[in-house]
Amino acid sequence: MNIDQFLDWFNSRGVCTENINVSYKKDIGFGLYSSKSLIEKDSLILSIPEHLFIKPSFEKSDLTGFEHLIIYLLEEKTNPYVEFLRSIKSIPKWRFYPNDKYPQQLIDKMSKHINKYNKSRNKFLNYNDQDFQWAYYTINTRCVHFDMNISSKDQDDNLCLIPYLDFVNHSIEPNTISKYNSLTNSYDIYTIKSINLNEEITFIYNPHSNVDLFIEYGFILSVNPYNQLNIEYQLEQILSNKQIEIIKSFNYWNSLDLYSSNNDISWTIIKSIELTYNNNNWSPYYHPSYKDKYKLYDKIYFFLTIIKQNIEKDFQQWITNHFTLEKNILYNDFLTIIHHTSTIINNIFN
Numbered sequence: 619m620n621i622d623q624f625l626d627w628f629n630s631r632g633v634c635t636e637n638i639n640v641s642y643k644k645d646i647g648f649g650l651y652s653s654k655s656l657i658e659k660d661s662l663i664l665s666i667p668e669h670l671f672i673k674p675s676f677e678k679s680d681l682t683g684f685e686h687l688i689i690y691l692l693e694e695k696t697n698p699y700v701e702f703l704r705s706i707k708s709i710p711k712w713r714f715y716p717n718d719k720y721p722q723q724l725i726d727k728m729s730k731h732i733n734k735y736n737k738s739r740n741k742f743l744n745y746n747d748q749d750f751q752w753a754y755y756t757i758n759t760r761c762v763h764f765d766m767n768i769s770s771k772d773q774d775d776n777l778c779l780i781p782y783l784d785f786v787n788h789s790i791e792p793n794t795i796s797k798y799n800s801l802t803n804s805y806d807i808y809t810i811k812s813i814n815l816n817e818e819i820t821f822i823y824n825p826h827s828n829v830d831l832f833i834e835y836g837f838i839l840s841v842n843p844y845n846q847l848n849i850e851y852q853l854e855q856i857l858s859n860k861q862i863e864i865i866k867s868f869n870y871w872n873s874l875d876l877y878s879s880n881n882d883i884s885w886t887i888i889k890s891i892e893l894t895y896n897n898n899n900w901s902p903y904y905h906p907s908y909k910d911k912y913k914l915y916d917k918i919y920f921f922l923t924i925i926k927q928n929i930e931k932d933f934q935q936w937i938t939n940h941f942t943l944e945k946n947i948l949y950n951d952f953l954t955i956i957h958h959t960s961t962i963i964n965n966i967f968n
């Protein structure tokens with residue numbers, strides 16, 4: 619089914635789309651664009667009624683809501699929206715190149731992603747790989763959060779697919795927000811800026827870093843304030859197993875990320891680094907002693923130097939014909955975070 623047939627069907631459902639055009643662009647795929655000369659800020663531009671949502675059925679209790687939606691896509695043969703979705707490619711590009719020597723920062727998250735994928739894949743062995751991949755990634759890249767009013771608060775149970783709303787692309791400087799309206803039982807899009815003719819309508823999916831966007835959706839942004847650098851495996855290199863156990867026992871082995879826009883460095887990271895030189899008087903609760911201030915400063919600085927060297931090495935090894943642009947952007951993202959963190963450290967200690 620092509621886009622015009624889908625839009626004919628969708629328009630026959632009675633949704634008002636007079637403010638909006640659907641267009642296709644090479645790098646971003648389909649998207650929604652303003653068809654009015656000017657749409658004012660705070661306008662309701664699209665309202666999709668709940669009866670058009672595709673929600674998980676929860677017929678089988680061993681499946682998550684996400685997996686129920688996969689079954690729906692695989693089994694549904696008459697819904698024109700599902701027919702149309704079959705023509706859209708949603709599989710992130712890196713899944714086609716498993717032999718690239720990706721940097722550790724990507725590998726850690728890719729492994730988590732693949733583990734989750736395989737867990738679902740093993741529950742659906744009666745479908746072939748190609749169909750399953752299509753259904754899995756269609757849900758993964760297009761569903762939205764929706765409170766199903768069930769006891770489970772797991773995000774994989776509280777989601778749905780919303781035809782047409784799923785044409786909206788992601789931006790970190792969006793011109794709309796979308797939310798469920800429980801008075802009208804519809805998912806609504808409101809402008810948060812005025813929008814000119816032909817301007818793309820965007821919202822922010824989530825404050826995703828470029829690594830997350832690359833892995834989950836297959837694209838990255840040239841500028842992204844939500845970038846982060848996970849330093850778990852780097853900390854594992856400077857801490858002994860016993861020290862890691864201590865950190866974990868206080869529930870500090872989490873939020874081990876450096877950020878490109880935060881103006882602080884996380885307490886759990888400071889405490890982890892302090893432990894490398896202060897085994898005897900270390901306490902999880904108190905600030906590092908003032909007299910050791912410069913020691914801590916030196917250790918953090920040294921640690922940042924090691925992280926930088928590891929990243930440089932990792933990216934040199936990532937020889938790729940498929941991701942030249944992504945490689946450059948991600949490399950610069952990480953160096954920017956390290957530089958930003960150095961500046962924070964300087965401000966804290968000097």
Ligand SMILES: C[S@@+](CC[C@H](N)C(=O)[O-])C[C@H]1O[C@@H](n2cnc3c(N)ncnc32)[C@H](O)[C@@H]1O
Pocket residue numbers: 645646647648649706708759760784785786787788789834835836837838
């Ligand atoms: C919810 S769909 C949006 C509609 C989609 N473009 C389409 O062709 O149907 C999400 C997918 O759109 C693409 N996308 C969304 N925002 C993007 C962006 N800022 N840059 C590049 N691709 C984007 C990615 O392929 C992502 O997996």
